[in-house]
Amino acid sequence: MTLMIFFSIFIIQCATEKLCPLRTSIDVLEGEYFFLCYLESRQEHFQEEAYTINWYKENAGKQQLIKQTHRNVSQKNFLEFWPAELTDSGSYSVTHSNGKQNFTIQKWTLNVLERNKSSCFNRNHLTTETKNAGTGYSLKCSDLSVNENDSITWYKDCKNYENETERELDFKTLTVQHSGIYTCKILIHHEGKIYHSTSTIKLVVEEDAPEAVTLEIVGRNEEIETEIGKEEILNCTGFLGYYMQEDASLYWLINQMFPEKCLGIPENEPSICEEEFKNLQLGNKFYVTRLLRIKKVTDEDMHHNFTCMLQADDRTQIKIVKLKKGNTRDLPVYMFTTGMVLAVLFLCVAVAAVFVCIMFRVDLVLFYRNICKRDDTAGDGKEYDAFVSYLKDCISPSEEEREFALKILPTILEENFGYKLCVFERDISPGGAVVDDIHSFIDKSRRLIIILSQNYVSDRAIYELESGLHKALVERKTKIILIEYMPISDYNFLPESLSLLPSKTVVKWKKDKSLPVNSRFWKNLRYLMPAKPTKTNTKGHYNNLDLGSEGPQTRTEGCDFNAFV
Template sequence: MASFISTLLFLFLMGGASPAGGQSSELTEPMCYDWGESSEAGVSVLEGESGWLSCPLFSHPSVYNYTSTQSAGHTLFWYRLLQGQDLEEPITSSSRLSKDRERLWLQPATSDDTGQYICMLRNKSSCSKIAMRLTVLRPDQVVRGVDCEPPVAVAATSEYIGLQGGKRLDCPDLQDAAKMADGEPTVTWYHVRRELSMCRQYPFWNNERQQNGASLRFYVMLDSYQGLYFCTVHYQRRGKTLNFTRSINVTAIYPPTVPKYPSILRPPKDLVSTVKPGSKVRLNCTGHFPIIRPDAVPEIWWTVDGKTLDKLADQRFSQTTRQVDYDRGDRFIENVLLIQDFQSEDLNKEFNCSVKNERGFETRRVQLREDVWLPSVELGCGLGVTLLLMLLLFVVYHVFWLELLLLYRSWFGTDERHTDDKEYDVYISYARNSEEEQFVLSTLRRVLENELGYSVCIFDRDSLPGGTITDETLSFVARSRRLLVVVSPGYASQGSQALLELKAGIDGMALGGHLRVILVQYKPVQRHSWVRELRRARVALALVRWQGDKSRELTSRFWKRLRVELPVRRVGREEEEEEEEGGNKEAVLMRLHSQNSTNSQTGLISNTVKDPQKVLNCAS
């Protein structure tokens, strides 16, 4: 642009100079300097609307001024090269195309006007020309936000109004049209809110916005008044009604009464950042710039040891700037200082971020320290694996806790036969009826003795004839490690022996601790039907439920749950053969001796067995 101005100035000065030697300038044709096509002077006009072209040579009044050039003998000529043509043709004034100083008016424009236009300024000794592009658009070629928007070929201008403040809005190019009009132009205003797909023509049904003549006056600016405003100018020229439409983007900003000093949002004060030597370090600085003027340029930058980056010889330092937010005119700008291959000596440098606008200045220092390496990845992975294993173990235990408990007991459990002098593993107490007796003898006894290897005592089977029921019952219970109570609706209602067995087991469990009671629910029992002893036992003991055919298999949950409550059973091969020999007299005598010893200790049996041979025969 500077070379363009200097060349124009040179041509202007040369054009005013006389030819050397007093020779007439009319004898030579002036050389015309062609500036080509201007990329900034292109014009778009809507078909059917009025428009104009301004010669770019007069865009710099310090070089070319229309009045001064006319006084110096320069004449402005217009040419055009329409689409599909190869030759330039001069433009002559007509009712539709007219020249007015440095402008060429199209009133109105048609689609055939699209093409390249050339303005030439010349006199007898100098010539300059420049081209521009004119595009005439149909209404359907204009991109609109909503269907109710009027089509506009010219880009929208911007206006900023402070909240609760006021301002006058004038339609762009209105004064230019007024010069060509035969009377006073009129203006129609529209307000479009694209987010609501709403278009309104003045009046806007409120007192905060009023049209005064051709202008739109804002008395109190609100958020809802933001958006696009369209103004259509109507005027008369030579008996024809002409018009053109312009658009203005109105934005509400914070009022000028609030403080407008810049501030630093990041980094916060007294923040110490950790860095690793040899790594790429990013220092972020975010500044808040309140709006003062829409065209004001905020400043944000980094300094290292008091020097800006352009004055540093170290190429490892660079910065990038971008706008991260925009709020009612206030701008939030981020500046990132990037340090490649951070060195340990960089820790001794001073890093400062600074912000500045027309009202003030602020700076903030960033403190750095070396990061101490911690195996965070390894610790995280280890913790994750540990938590995963714990979760897996929890799930496994929740599903297979019975199997795990039985496995643990088989490995580390203590065989109670080696720590006490009890004779039976299990004493079974049940109601004396045919159904439960069938369940006890054919199911419980068979599995416990034959499959699991426990020694089972059943009173009706193992008691000797002629004894006292009470003494015999208490003796059997005292010589057993577990009392298995088969709970059913008929329990404790078929006689007193079942209650005696239950009471003896609960008392033995509470006093001596050498006997444990196991509750097996054969059939569901209503809570109010339970006797007092059963309710006491149910509070402290778990209940193993028999579920019919589902519990018959040895691998069912019923038998696993029952085995957990029974003693740990470890039977050697010799001991198994010894127990299978039912006629071994020494084993029977030892059992009787243990029985007599237990009876004498509990005080339940006073007479000893005097005829072992008879006992052996009965036991057989």
């Protein structure tokens, strides 16, 4: 039983090899019956895994599934046209599908030629046969019909030829007079309609003996237009002559290197692989063919030489195929979708980066200063980094406020961050002219730090503030830093000129929360201070110290500061 099944499959395979067109580019006349088919390997008959066969036509660069109609009929490994029309011209392919993956079996380019209304044939749709006079020969009609009952008529130069109706036209002894154009017309009955198929052969009978047939590769060197990521199947076919040469070999080289062999398992196939070698016989001619599969074309493949080598009887023929990028087409949907997703992600990342820069600009600036060792104080002629102005009213300030102004602020900025401050009570010697001293020390300072308080109303405090404002607004030499030690709801007690400052950033003191050296208060204050390349110690914490004899000493007591006005 198994032997009979194998024998039946062998018969079907032989018939398919006889009928299926070998060429990848096929010409057919409009209005005629025609079919495409592929050579099914014997192994496919014994596959345990079920698969389906699908036919596709390329439309605007995309593979479109061919649906079954009364005119387009797909049966197993055949795609029939009842009949072929001019619009059928294009690229076709056939695939196997196991439900998970599609595997392309073969590709064709079909050219439907317009019928010549003034003749029974089209000169672009004929084959030429050259024979010797005195020999016997048979012209064979088209194999497109397998029904022996189909009506066949022969024509020579478009005239009925001796009422011949056989599938083969036999010439026992050829003469020069037998030369001519022979057309075979087959009438095919299908679903109550009559279709026809024609094949035209130009027979040339020569009296002289022909030259010895030499092997050759079908087609010349060529460049194939393709696209990155597209599958390509390169076909190389060699003509051996009128008998099969056992020593004939046909193989591919990629830049003079042998490609890997195809395994027959799509998911495990290498990116480029070579199919098995096949022998074919069409009529009395013998061919060999081999396919080279490129899973996905890469930019690197565009620079490769794909060389087909045919060798037999110590003779060698080559054919070189190159790939080149075709005309730019619309982006595939998946590429457009990927681009849109990347654009949205890029926008989100950009917005997030801007948000981070705004939220952490202080930390970023301090980090930059530390890495680059930036120095804004070099060569400016200033002696102090900041002049500290705090509450000095007749009403005695609280001990906490006095400790902050005279101890906490100078200690942290000077000992931890290397700044040099000018504190009036600490650094100005007693007995001098207060107005001149204030003006001189503010002039020597790069910043004026003002510790805001509702009690910030004394004459000397107001003079310090107004002197600093004059240098900030008019002379543009000193920048002002405002520190809100206690929460203030109304700033009307301050001079109106303060509102003219281009920026009035207020750094707020939050008691115990601000004490650590790495707190937000000290970062914001350093951000406003000039950059200095100093070794920063941010692991410290200020400890409350007694302001007794060890604390800074005021140069006077009471309200005597008003005397300078």
